[in-house]
Amino acid sequence: MDDLLERLSAGLPAEALITDPDITASYAHDMASFCDAGAPAVVVLPRTVEQVQHVMRTATALRVPVVPQGARTGLSGAANASDGCIVLSLVKMDRILEIDPVDRIAVVEPGVINAVLSRAVNEHGLYYPPDPSSWEMCTIGGNIGTASGGLCCVKYGVTAEYVIGLEIVLADGRLLTTGRRTAKGVAGYDLTRLFVGSEGSLGIVVGAVLALKPQPPQQLVLAAEFPSAAAACDAVCRIMERGHTPSLLELMDRTTVRAVNKMGHMGLPDSTEALLLAAFDTPDPTADLTAVAELCNAAGATEVVPAADAAESELLLQARRMSLTALETVKSATMIDDVCVPRSKLGAMIEGTAAIAEKYDLTIGVCAHAGDGNTHPVVCFDHTDADESRRARESFDEIMALGLELGGTITGEHGVGLLKKEWLARELGEVSVEIHRGIKAAFDPLGLLNPGKVF
Template sequence: MIMSRIEARRDEDAVAAGPLVDRLLGGLPAEAVLTDPDVTASYANDMASFCPAGSPAVVVLPRTVEQVQHVMRTATELRVPVVPQGARTGLSGAANATDGCIVLSLTKMDRILEIDPVNRIAVVEPGVINAALSRAVAEHGLAYPPDPSSWEMCTIGGNIGTASGGLCCVKYGVTAEYVLGLDVVLADGRLLTTGRRTVKGVAGYDLTRLFVGSEGSLGIVVRAVLALRPKPPEQLVLAAEFASGAAASDAVCRIMAGGHVPSLLELMDRTTVKAVNDMARMGLPESTEALLLAAFDTADPAADLAAVGALCEEAGATQVVPAEDAAESEMLLQARRMSLVALEAVKGTTMIDDVCVPRSRLGELIEGVERISEKHGLTIGVVAHAGDGNTHPTVCFDASDPDESRRARESFDEIMALGLELGGTITGEHGVGVLKKEWLAREAGPVSMEMQRAVKHAFDPLDILNPGKLF
């Protein structure tokens, strides 16, 4: 009986999607249009917890700009919502499907179209994997600095959509600072070109920056002109142990106030260190309450590390250990990169916050998270891009336990509120998506929200582009 109902429902969905699929097939090859319910369901959501996801009517995987234009013209004519997706490594539900939508997966548009060493730019399609671009430009003696922790999986289009950051932002900045120009397919299928290929350019409104961080709500990025930098020297890393998160935060303040420019300044609390050791047997020091990693890619990194090591000791570091070579440095960075995966293994599910506060208040946030963890009886690990004040308190919980899930959600909200109280922001790099819609309104205020909705309406008057996200 149950199976017959499932089959009946699938038949109804197929009938409802029929005209839409037929129209899509008029401009797309059959292999680019997926309708099997089991397959389309696998595209329903990203990696965020507590974010509802609907059932897509169809998933399309275009390979050309013209095919994306066809999808958007079809969607406009039939008034069908479109949810753009990259690798779905996001943590805010921004890539989650809505019922009856077209999921527009851009992973097949994965060509690096150009690398120009003279002008230091790369032109890429949105499905290019971040790490693949980094390796390709390295062959030309260049670097693409933005490096999210998921860089081996996440796409450039997704990075642009969420204005993502990464471990090296303290020195090199975030994705928005490297996007010079875009080709964007608008809701009605028109192709818009923004920005430039030059080092400078201030002609008109900066529409390029407007699209960066818009989470697919204003248009579909189909090509990006990205700024590159000369490849820096290999970095060396220092690990400093502290008896408290507050002491580690004091060290961060001393380092930044001292004028140092580390290529990386990351923090892992005791919970995170233990989780990484349990997963990968990394041999990190579990006796520490906070482990601070500092790196330099300067001409004399050893001298810079020595100066920073002295500041860490002044702040109360119990031990300071500089890496001896690049291999040891990479091991420490790998431990940091696997932090979120290791925390997920603690209870099976995580809810990852993304609160950014002024560096001077980093210690207050860490102490506040400790209090919230004790109050709710939950394991909450903190990893942070400490040099930016961008923290990722990660709530570990059993999703099959309703009470634990409730406490996880409450703790998440309390951490968000704490971040705003400390003069911070609800998201430093993960975006708003579904997860933080309420909090965006609290942070931005009514006037800002009115203006943002007006911008959305100007680009997408039918509200078919990623509806239900951000607002």
């Protein structure tokens, strides 16, 4: 420990090192349940690329594991510390270095908050689409690490589609530049995509070139109430089959609607079994909402409410934005799953989750990025009740198994981390896992970067 601190101090300012165990303990884990966390030896908060390089050279020399972190808003344990590790928190590297309206790119450091970047590019008439629900807190580096998504993915895609270049500090301290600043480019293997979603297991993101889009018109939102989740999912299939491209298509099941009603006094009828929110940011969103309203009615909607303006749209979206917070009030703890299935199987996924909730006598609410088939079943449980905690974990596993049975994937945007290591191996298969391990060994032969995560 003394040798580690002495070597780190040689290349870092004193304020960049935290050793107080009461403080380092607060950096030990992210927001995931059922994920073990160790006690870090030290927390380092660098401000420059050179400081990150110094940390990695020191870690390599002393064979000390390094756990990179952003804002720790993750939900899979990917940012959890291991005993004796260096926690490398990148939140102080928070500068927007460049916004270029001609090339439509932004160059940023990893600690930039998603919402801060979004507002900054808006001032130039530009738009950075990825918008995780934690966008007011989460960092771009964390978004890149988990390949995060958001509410707008149905139209605009996920983080991976906007990261066109990276600066990476490798395990041995070397600096690797990947990708480009140009609109096109196919030189060499696509190493940029390889790092997006790697959860800090291959290198440390210290800079990113992000693609931007022109800022779209203000979106208008429609809310449709349904007598069953199956009817709401039928509406989703109709909307997508007819070729509509909503900027947002979100679904909340009965449990979620009731939790939101209780918390936010939204005034939704108790008879609402599912709520579907659709939005369009097209030149004529009213026409699009009218067409979607007809499809919702044809699928059996009991009520369809289109917003007249941006203010009404924002009110309708409040229900979806507060859904996870509302479900957290149901019990003392929640476990948020992240299973993505083909859109055509969305109804089966939601109905199957309801059956699992009944089997384990648990409250499980589902909110979904319905346009992507990305469901977030939220298992609510009392963490002080050992039996209920056991049932929560077992139900979580059954939900993931259901997703795979329906042709889906164990994670659409939250990542693997510690929580889903076993399930990743089941999804990928033996050959794929072997290839993954070979790639890991090529970039991190000593196994120092985020050890024990992903696989």
